[in-house]
Amino acid sequence: MSAPEPLIRIEGVRFRYGPSPAAPWVLDGVNLEVYPGEMVAWVGPNGSGKSTLARHLNGFLLPQEGRVVVAGMDTRDEGCLWAIRRTVGMVFQNPDNQLVAATVEEDVAFGPENLGLEPAEIARRVEQALEWVGMTPWRHHPPHQLSGGQKQRVAIAGVLAMRPACLVLDEPTSMLDPQGREEVLATLQSLRRQHGLAVVYITHRMGEAALCDRVVVLHEGRVALQGTPREVFRHGPQLLEWGLELPAAAQVAVELRRLGVPVPEDVLSPQELVEALCPSGSST
């Protein structure tokens, strides 16, 4: 099986804020792909360039060196800007800043209305987007009555109504309670699985990154490490040195090995650690 064609190609991108040549490169030669239908976590300490890179994916920021190509379109090509923004939708941290209308339904319709679509088409898209994020029962509610997780799902629906091929979410759960976080993650996983969307998920929570197909570690403006969660979290000491952490079960496993209890090096979930320590079928 040949590797699929990437949806987004980031090639040798360098970027710094401000005109001064003395300003440090925030992105210092990033090469990276996003594939159709994958859920990829971008992790890295503050200042590693994650958010700056995310803003390159829809042409909000343009590379000063190198290029970003989205579905064949170079983000520096002004004529492609709107097509790129329809292809790559962004969702941010604070749900309250993203919802503008009086009802959930109107909020989700905001984007497609701006595209100048037919009312019937807008209605179809709104209905489908709300269905996909499981918010149809709340369609007539005012957004401020919703929980944080519900608000983020509505914000996601607003982006889905533009029919993007890729969703980019910059710490969408950092202001949510645990249930809200689970709702948002479950929604993203179902969008990826059932509707083939590519999802770029920026997070500081390694437990969430471990649930993605692929993890990219950014450090000082470069891709420092990438692979499946299992491949990436195998580099525990290195990640800690970069100021990141490990999923809880992996932390316990690292500590157990240090104490002399043999457990596999690539444990990610509590279930795996339980299986390693108390194999099912045997009794202790």
Next chain:
Amino acid sequence: MSIRVQHLSYRYPTALPSDPPALVDVSFTIEEGEFVALLGPTGSGKSTLVQHLNGLLRPPPGTVWVFGMDVGRRGTDLSQVRRRVGLVFQYPEYQLFEETVLQDVAFGPRNLGVQEQEALERARRALRRVGLDPDVYGNRSPFELSGGQRRRAALAGVLALESPVLVLDEPTAGLDPRGRQELMELLRELNREGTTVVLVTHSMEEVARVARRALLLSRGRLVADCPVDSLFYDHGDLVRSVGLRVPETVELVQALRRRGAPIQGKPLTPQQAAAAIARWRLGEGPADRTGSRARPGSGQGRQALGRHALRSRPVRPR
């Protein structure tokens, strides 16, 4: 005692008749030197409650007492209350406004009537405390700082009040893992030096790491008041039923026990869990091989039991 809340209820004046009240008959006492986590899902009343603790929302007389002062009584000097309870809001860095970092941090004490020289001295101390050298950062504009530095500068503004009680509403939201760890370490240090800390957070891992006692709110009611280890090990169903989760470490230990592993205590952090598992797998004293023996999981529980066991029982809604 430093804080005493008795039968506190509150409805926002703007609430519709159909809206539920924000707080319903909440009662608890916080002793000096405690480290208390205030937990609950979004909308459970945490932020409303903490705003009553320093008089930002004025409670009915006789319901909130701070070091013997009745916060709701007419005639109580709220600046005296605010000297004792420092409140760090969510995203406090949005409130930096002075021209320099030092002036911003000195604003709080100055506003409470502290003399100029003393206010500046406190500001310098507070900045050192949060890891910002006042000689390097003091004269910069707050807007020249990075996000994490701005958060620390804002925190310094409250530390400069040198209040015996510190209340923090989601202080780690948006920080990276290292920033979170540093902040938790600072809070632990302040607490060891005697500051009473009340931490509002959605991160159960943070609670497990630093707090000894937990207050759990759901729909404006206090549904649990007990040691943190007891909350997660003995009342996990309650925690889940209000929409929160127990730390993954606790889930792991419980899953091992279900398979018959005789793990002792109520370990809360990955380090404590690993030590407890190692004691089961290797027999006593496994941690000796490294020379840095992890604190036994039961230690925290016992500490909490020392002062609260008899009074702290989960309170269930009637």
